[in-house]
Structure formats: structure tokens, C-alpha cells
Amino acid sequence: MTLLTHSSASPSTSLAARSFLRAPPFRAHVAPSTIPSPFRPRLLRLRASPRVKATLTVDSPTTGGASSPNGPPIVLLEVKDLKAVIKESGQEILRGVNLIINEGEIHAIMGKNGSGKSTFSKVLVGHPDYEVTEGSVSFKGQNLLDMEPEERSHVGLFMSFQSPVEIPGVSNFDFLLMAFNARRRNKGLPPVEPLEFYSLVTPKVAALNMNPKFLDRNVNEGFSGGEKKRNEILQLAVLEAELAILDEIDSGLDVDALQDVAKAVNGLLTPNNSVLMITHYLRLLEYINPNYVHIMEDGIIIKTGDVSLAKQLEKEGYRGISVS
Amino acid sequence: MTCCSSSAPFATPAPPLSFHPLRGRSAPSLTFPSTARAPRSVAARAALSDPFVLEIAEKFEDSLSSSPAAAASPLPLQKLRDSSSQSLLSRRWPSSKDEPFRFTNLSFLKSSVLLPVSSLTTPLDCPIDSPLPHLLSIVNGHVAPSLSRLAALPDDVYVGSVSALPPGPALDRVLAALSDGFADGDLFWDLNGVGAPDMAVVFVPAGVRIVDEPIHVRFCYSEGSEVESKQLAVSSPRVLVVVEKGAEVAIAEEHLGVGESEDRCYWANSVMEILIGEGGKVVHSYVQRQSMNAAHIKWTFARQETSSTYELAEVSTGGRLSRHNLNIQQLGPDTVTELAAFHVSQNNQMQDLHSKIILDHPRGYSRQLHKCIVSHSSGHAVFDGNVRVNRFAQQTDAGQLTRTLLLAPRATANVKPNLQIVANDVKCSHGAAISDLEEDQLFYFQARGIDLKTARDALVFSFGAEVISRIPFEPIKKSVTSQLKHLLTTQ
Ligand SMILES: Nc1ncnc2c1ncn2[C@@H]1O[C@H](COP(=O)(O)OP(=O)(O)OP(=O)(O)O)[C@@H](O)[C@H]1O
Ligand SMILES: [Mg+2]
Numbered sequence: 001m002t003l004l005t006h007s008s009a010s011p012s013t014s015l016a017a018r019s020f021l022r023a024p025p026f027r028a029h030v031a032p033s034t035i036p037s038p039f040r041p042r043l044l045r046l047r048a049s050p051r052v053k054a055t056l057t058v059d060s061p062t063t064g065g066a067s068s069p070n071g072p073p074i075v076l077l078e079v080k081d082l083k084a085v086i087k088e089s090g091q092e093i094l095r096g097v098n099l100i101i102n103e104g105e106i107h108a109i110m111g112k113n114g115s116g117k118s119t120f121s122k123v124l125v126g127h128p129d130y131e132v133t134e135g136s137v138s139f140k141g142q143n144l145l146d147m148e149p150e151e152r153s154h155v156g157l158f159m160s161f162q163s164p165v166e167i168p169g170v171s172n173f174d175f176l177l178m179a180f181n182a183r184r185r186n187k188g189l190p191p192v193e194p195l196e197f198y199s200l201v202t203p204k205v206a207a208l209n210m211n212p213k214f215l216d217r218n219v220n221e222g223f224s225g226g227e228k229k230r231n232e233i234l235q236l237a238v239l240e241a242e243l244a245i246l247d248e249i250d251s252g253l254d255v256d257a258l259q260d261v262a263k264a265v266n267g268l269l270t271p272n273n274s275v276l277m278i279t280h281y282l283r284l285l286e287y288i289n290p291n292y293v294h295i296m297e298d299g300i301i302i303k304t305g306d307v308s309l310a311k312q313l314e315k316e317g318y319r320g321i322s323v324s
Numbered sequence: 325m326t327c328c329s330s331s332a333p334f335a336t337p338a339p340p341l342s343f344h345p346l347r348g349r350s351a352p353s354l355t356f357p358s359t360a361r362a363p364r365s366v367a368a369r370a371a372l373s374d375p376f377v378l379e380i381a382e383k384f385e386d387s388l389s390s391s392p393a394a395a396a397s398p399l400p401l402q403k404l405r406d407s408s409s410q411s412l413l414s415r416r417w418p419s420s421k422d423e424p425f426r427f428t429n430l431s432f433l434k435s436s437v438l439l440p441v442s443s444l445t446t447p448l449d450c451p452i453d454s455p456l457p458h459l460l461s462i463v464n465g466h467v468a469p470s471l472s473r474l475a476a477l478p479d480d481v482y483v484g485s486v487s488a489l490p491p492g493p494a495l496d497r498v499l500a501a502l503s504d505g506f507a508d509g510d511l512f513w514d515l516n517g518v519g520a521p522d523m524a525v526v527f528v529p530a531g532v533r534i535v536d537e538p539i540h541v542r543f544c545y546s547e548g549s550e551v552e553s554k555q556l557a558v559s560s561p562r563v564l565v566v567v568e569k570g571a572e573v574a575i576a577e578e579h580l581g582v583g584e585s586e587d588r589c590y591w592a593n594s595v596m597e598i599l600i601g602e603g604g605k606v607v608h609s610y611v612q613r614q615s616m617n618a619a620h621i622k623w624t625f626a627r628q629e630t631s632s633t634y635e636l637a638e639v640s641t642g643g644r645l646s647r648h649n650l651n652i653q654q655l656g657p658d659t660v661t662e663l664a665a666f667h668v669s670q671n672n673q674m675q676d677l678h679s680k681i682i683l684d685h686p687r688g689y690s691r692q693l694h695k696c697i698v699s700h701s702s703g704h705a706v707f708d709g710n711v712r713v714n715r716f717a718q719q720t721d722a723g724q725l726t727r728t729l730l731l732a733p734r735a736t737a738n739v740k741p742n743l744q745i746v747a748n749d750v751k752c753s754h755g756a757a758i759s760d761l762e763e764d765q766l767f768y769f770q771a772r773g774i775d776l777k778t779a780r781d782a783l784v785f786s787f788g789a790e791v792i793s794r795i796p797f798e799p800i801k802k803s804v805t806s807q808l809k810h811l812l813t814t815q
Contacts (some may be wrong), residue, residue, distance in 0.1 A: 125771050126770070128763060129763075148776075149771050150769075150773050150774060150775050153772055154773050158772060165762070167765050167783070169785070169786025169788075170782055170789075170791055179774055182773040182774045186773070207344070219768075259740035
């Protein structure tokens with residue numbers, strides 16, 4: 001396992017370990033906050049492995065393209081010892097997050113309210129409220145932390161907001177078109193005309209069982225909680241992403257809506273793209289099966305396992321999950 | 325001084341010398357040549373008049389009496405000038421100590437050489453490019469029939485200069501409307517009355533509806549001077565709209581500098597007076613896109629009879645100094661009033677809306693939305709919105725909302741929404757907010773791959789979209805939209 005955790009930087013080693021275990025590698029680490037920072041990342045990797053070992057014995061994940069049969073898994077996102085504070089107050093929220101997501105994997109993060117899940121996802125997409133004080137994030141081998149939020153979107157990162165803002169005066173259609181054409185411009189492609197875009201977007205609206213009228217309404221303005229979530233997934237469907245971070249996409253959804261959304265997300269999955277879901281409920285994970293489930297507590301990932309961890313959580317609550 | 329004469333002063337050219345005493349400096353002791361003047365008004369003038377104000381008034385009179393049309397001034401205009409000059413006598417040039425001008429600095433006007441626009445000069449380079457079928461052009465305050473297109477209007481509707489208005493019910497109505505007077509007027513209202521060389525009349529008889537195709541009332545200003553000249557050519561356009569019982573009219577009002585005056589300096593001091601009969605309706609859009617070096621002061625005074633409706637959507641982006649005085653009075657119960665305004669103040673611009681809605685009768689409904697963007701440190705916005713619900717205005721439903729976006733560090737806005745409620749059974753609400761763009765909204769765009777500048781532009785534009793969407797005339801809405809997109813993105 002020590003080898004395995006090191007392997008994040010060395011795919012060939014990782015492959016060996018993976019095929020041997022036929023189980024996902026675990027790269028989430030417990031970060032003892034007492035370790036002086038310059039040495040922490042490396043030490044962590046060394047130390048963390050034995051701890052997560054225990055959870056390795058559980059059933060292997062039921063789904064997922066976690067392993068690519070013909071080659072080494074390709075690392076999509078690598079978060080190392082990420083620490084972040086709230087800019088305004090300097091209060092530290094992320095206290096050393098480690099996470100590796102390979103192409104084709106589905107991950108879930110669970111954790112108590114206020115444990116830092118949304119902060120983590122917002123930091124990944126570059127929200128201006130937070131400042132990264134330590135650690136690194138690479139996405140497809142590039143330093144994500146150096147990029148503006150819009151560049152992060154262009155390289156294939158998408159986050160659906162837990163509470164999407166309302167944007168009065170901008171229609172959903174115009175917003176989608178603006179975003180779509182921004183993406184195209186970034187790729188050196190000419191913009192699409194509204195008419196062409198309309199025929200491109202309507203099937204996606206239909207697939208989400210959304211009323212086409214939502215395109216004419218202002219972005220999220222007056223949308224119900226569930227409608228906002230659907231709308232986030234519509235944006236994902238239009239923009240596509242290599243890594244979709246879905247922050248509580250299931251909260252506030254009725255049963256039908258949850259199925260629509262899950263179907264849409266599953267429909268977007270390819271062997272190459274990955275999903276990071278944040279959720280409080282097992283229900284979502286039954287529709288979108290994760291390879292890994294991580295538990296976040298107080299700004300760090302304290303435990304990683306598979307879906308059985310979520311089942312345990314459902315039964316016993318967070319009391320049942322303890323690191324020590 | 326003809327200024328206070330009650331006879332028809334403009335019909336007879338006044339002896340030039342007679343003006344000098346009134347040019348202010350030593351006025352009181354000098355004698356007046358005209359016998360028409362009563363000693364009492366001399367005394368009044370001596371006590372109250374403001375030399376600067378009188379000087380402007382005199383210039384107007386000089387220019388009007390020297391114009392060839394003066395001799396034939398129609399009765400309504402004579403009446404207007406008489407009453408205006410009478411009331412002008414007690415006006416002072418406003419200072420920042422006067423509440424209505426507390427934040428609105430008029431020194432641009434005071435420090436300029438004010439010259440009345442000479443006479444009827446219809447520029448040939450003012451093209452008719454109205455997208456609307458009915459067009460009434462008013463050039464430097466004069467109705468310009470050759471630049472208007474009114475043939476498609478119903479026969480009994482009158483749109484044109486008061487001087488061509490034949491005797492009959494329309495003229496009677498116009499005269500009656502003028503004699504009502506306007507107690508809430510100010511110096512600029514009176515100056516317009518004294519200086520108006522013409523008056524446009526829109527008369528819609530009972531039951532007639534001009535709704536689908538609005539009347540485009542286009543105010544053109546062509547006599548601007550170079551900015552360095554310190555001269556302001558003053559125009560005083562005047563429009564009276566009379567909508568009789570059950571009639572409806574849609575009016576698209578627009579103010580702009582034409583030809584070389586597109587960016588020159590001038591002063592437009594206009595008045596539009598609107599009378600809406602019982603059950604009548606006026607749908608009014610007002611677009612102010614004057615030269616950025618112009619001064620634009622406008623009065624809109626609307627009176628609403630029982631069960632009438634008045635809707636106004638205003639977009640004001642031009643002028644260095646722009647002030648809109650909006651006054652709505654209720655003459656009977658069950659009126660509906662919906663006002664929306666969007667102002668943009670950029671570099672060195674002042675945009676000011678002073679509005680007053682006075683409700684004196686039961687069951688009135690009024691809504692007012694004011695939105696304003698100040699996008700430059702030297703930009704300034706002022707809003708004073710008064711809604712007065714008087715004692716007999718029970719079951720009034722009045723709402724008022726003002727929102728200002730300050731996009732630059734030292735940008736200034738002074739907003740004063742205020743509801744005065746005397747009646748006890750009413751539903752009233754108001755709100756005010758001044759802010760920058762929302763960080764979270766900007767980030768939402770960015771998170772979807774849209775860069776900050778595009779996001780800002782979209783949000784800034786969308787801020788005004790709420791008001792623009794209320795302009796009911798598609799071609800006007802379109803042109804305003806593209807003008808604003810241009811204005812708000814090229815800074
Ligand atoms: N911009 C901010 N300003 C102030 N406090 C913040 C800010 N962002 C996060 N926090 C605080 O940081 C902590 C973590 O918040 P976060 O939203 O990440 O929690 P979460 O795990 O997503 O919780 P939930 O399950 O309720 O969504 C909370 O205590 C929250 O109040
Ligand atoms: Mg959260």
C-alpha cells in the first residue's frame with residue numbers, strides 16, 4: 001500500500017498494485033495536523049496508508065471505470081494536502097485534503113454539515129471567497145490553482161452549486177449560449193448562432209424532463225430547489241466536463257427528479273470522465289454507483305472506502321465512523 | 325417688461341429698450357414703458373425676481389418677438405406665455421440649499437452663455453428614420469411637419485402644432501387644460517412656458533385607440549455649439565397630450581442631438597403635459613439619448629381621471645446634466661400608474677429623477693421602479709421619489725423600489741425614496757438598495773467558463789433589462805438594447 005499511495009505520481013507502479021488488489025487504490029489520507037508543513041505531504045502519504053488499509057477489505061465497488069483494462073489509470077485530479085482559509089476572516093476550513101481521482105472513476109464525499117465539503121469543491125473551481133494557503137491541485141497534469149475560474153471550466157472542470165445563485169435579467173438560454181460559446185472560443189472554434197444552439201440544447205432539456213420554458217426564464221430566478229438542481233445538470237449536459245463535481249445534487253429533489261438527474265448524469269459518463277459527488281444520502285449512490293466513498297470531517301478526509309461506508313453511515317450515523 | 329403683462333405680449337414686438345431695466349441689475353427703480361403693467365406686479369418683481377432668471381426670460385422674449393411667427397402666436401401659446409411669465413417672477417435660480425436641487429448641481433447652466441435657439445431652422449440633414457409608422461418630429465422646439473409622418477392616423481385624431489389646430493373641441497380642450505395651471509412647477513417649467521416657440525398637441529377623442537402603432541414623438545436638437553465655446557443654445561419644446569374618455573394612445577418619446585449636435589453642447593428644457601380622461605390609457609416610453617455634452621431638463625406632468633391608466637418606461641443615458649421631473653396627479657379613483665426608469669451615469673454625467681405621485685382618491689394602484697448605474701467615479705445619480713397618499717386615498721396600493729449599481733470607487737448616488745401616507749387603509753411598500761455587482765453572480769458566470777469582463781457586462785446590462793423589457797414597442801426596445809449594449813461594454 002505504501003507503494004500504491006506513492007504511485008499517484010507513477011502510474012506503472014499503481015497499475016501493478018491495482019490489478020493485484022482488484023480493488024481501488026486508496027489515496028485519501030488522514031492528516032495529522034501536528035506535522036510541520038514542509039514535510040507533511042510526503043510523510044502523510046507514508047503514514048496514511050496503513051490506516052486506510054483496514055477499509056480495503058470491504059467489497060470491491062460494483063461499478064465504475066476505475067481501472068482501465070488496457071493500460072494504467074490516468075490521473076485526472078490530484079489534490080495534495082490542500083489547505084484553505086476564508087479570505088475575509090482568515091479562518092481555516094480545509095486543513096489538508098488529499099484526493100486522487102482517475103479518469104472514469106466515480107467518487108463520493110460525505111460528511112457532517114459544516115465539515116468543509118462545499119468549501120472543498122468551491123476551492124477546486126476557484127471561488128474568490130477562499131484562499132489556498134498550502135498544498136497543490138493538479139488537473140490533467142496542470143496546476144489548477146494557477147488558473148482563473150473560467151480557465152478551470154475550459155480545461156474540463158464543472159461544479160454544480162449546492163445553492164445556485166439567481167441571475168435576474170439574464171435568460172437561461174442566453175446564459176447557456178454564452179457559456180457554450182466561451183468554451184468554443186477557447187478551443188478556437190467559431191461561435192454557434194442562437195438558432196443552431198437551440199436545436200442543440202432542446203434535446204438535453206427534454207432528456208432532463210424539463211419544460212422548455214425554462215430556457216426563457218432568467219437563470220435560476222424563482223426556480224424551486226429541485227428546478228435549480230436540474231438546471232445545474234442541464235448546464236453540465238451542455239458544457240460537458242471531464243470532472244463533474246456535484247454538490248448535493250440530490251437535496252431537495254423528489255423521487256422522480258432524482259431519477260431524472262441520476263439518469264442524466266449516468267448518461268454523461270464515459271470511460272474517460274469522472275464524477276465527484278457530495279451527498280448526505282445513500283439514495284443517490286444507489287443511482288450513481290461510486291467507486292469510492294470518502295468521509296470528510298473538519299476539513300480533512302478522514303476515511304475512504306466504497307459504498308458500504310455509506311451504508312454503514314446510513315445505519316449508524318457518523319458515530320459509527322471513527323478513525324481511531 | 326412683457327414678462328408679466330396679462331395682455332398678449334408676444335403679439336406685439338416689445339420696444340427693445342423696455343427690456344433693459346429688467347435685465348436685473350437695477351430693475352426696481354426703472355420705469356416700465358408698457359401701460360399694461362400694474363404697479364403691484366412691478367413691486368412684486370422688485371421684491372422677488374432673480375436677475376439671472378429675468379435675463380434668461382428676456383432673451384427668450386427677444387428671440388420670440390423677433391421671430392416671424394410671433395405676430396401670429398395662437399391663443400393657447402399666448403395664454404401659456406402669460407401665465408408662465410407671471411409665475412416666473414417669483415422664481416429664483418435654484419441653489420443646493422433648495423431641497424429639489426440639493427444634489428443636482430446646475431453650475432453647468434449658470435456658467436454658460438445661454439442663447440435661445442434662434443428661430444425656426446429645420447435642418448435638412450435630420451433624416452426620417454423612425455421605425456414607427458406615426459412620427460411627430462419636433463426640431464429645436466418647433467413642430468416640423470416636413471419631418472413628420474402622420475397621415476395614417478385616424479381622421480379625428482389631431483397630432484401637430486397648436487398653431488394649425490382649428491377651432492373646435494380639441495382647441496377648447498387644450499385651452500381648458502392650460503388654464504388649470506400647475507402648482508408643483510418650478511423654474512424650469514416656467515422657463516419652458518416662456519420660451520416655448522411652439523406647442524405640439526396630441527389629441528385623441530373619446531373612444532379612439534392608437535395602441536398597436538405608437539406615435540413616435542421625436543425631439544431633435546440641431547443647434548449645439550462647440551464644447552469650448554461655453555455657449556448653450558436653449559430649446560423649449562412643449563407637448564400637450566389630451567386623451568379623452570375611454571381613448572388610448574401609445575407614445576414613444578425620444579430626445580436626441582442630430583447632425584453635428586450629436587456630441588455638441590446645448591440645453592433642452594422640455595415639457596410634456598398629459599391629460600388622461602376617464603377610463604383612458606396612455607402607454608408612454610421615454611428615451612433620452614442626448615449628446616453627452618448637453619443639458620437636458622424635462623418635465624412630465626400627467627393627470628389621471630377616474631379609472632385611467634398611465635404607464636411610463638424611461639431610459640436615460642445621455643446628457644452631461646439630465647434631470648427628469650415627473651409629476652402624476654390623480655383626479656379620480658381607481659387609477660393605475662406604472663412607472664419604470666433606468667438611468668446610466670458615466671464619466672462626468674448627472675442623471676436625476678425627481679418624481680411625485682399624488683394620490684387623492686380611493687383605490688389607486690401605483691408601482692414605481694427606479695434603476696440606475698453609475699459606472700464612473702465622476703458619475704452621479706440622484707433619485708427623489710415621493711409618493712403621497714392623502715387622506716381620501718383609502719385602499720391605495722402603492723409600491724416603490726429603487727436599486728442603484730455603483731461600479732466605480734467614488735461613484736455617487738443620492739437616493740431618497742419616500743412614501744408619505746395620510747390615509748389609514750392602504751397597502752404601501754418601498755425599498756432601496758445600492759450595491760456593486762454581486763460577487764456570487766460574477767463567479768457563477770466564471771465557473772461556467774465566461775470571463776470576468778463578459779460576465780460584468782452581462783450583469784450590468786441585465787440590471788437594466790428589467791426596465792427595458794417594459795418598453796412596449798419592439799423597434800424602440802431593440803434600438804435601446806443595442807445602444808445600451810454598446811454604451812455599457814465600451815468603457
Ligand atoms: N464564505 C464563507 N464565509 C464564512 N464561513 C464560511 C464560508 N464558507 C464556508 N464557511 C464555513 O466553513 C464551514 C464549512 O462549510 P461548507 O459549506 O464547506 O460545509 P459543508 O460540508 O458543505 O456543509 P453542508 O453539508 O451543510 O453543505 C462552515 O462552518 C461554514 O460556515
Ligand atoms: Mg455543502
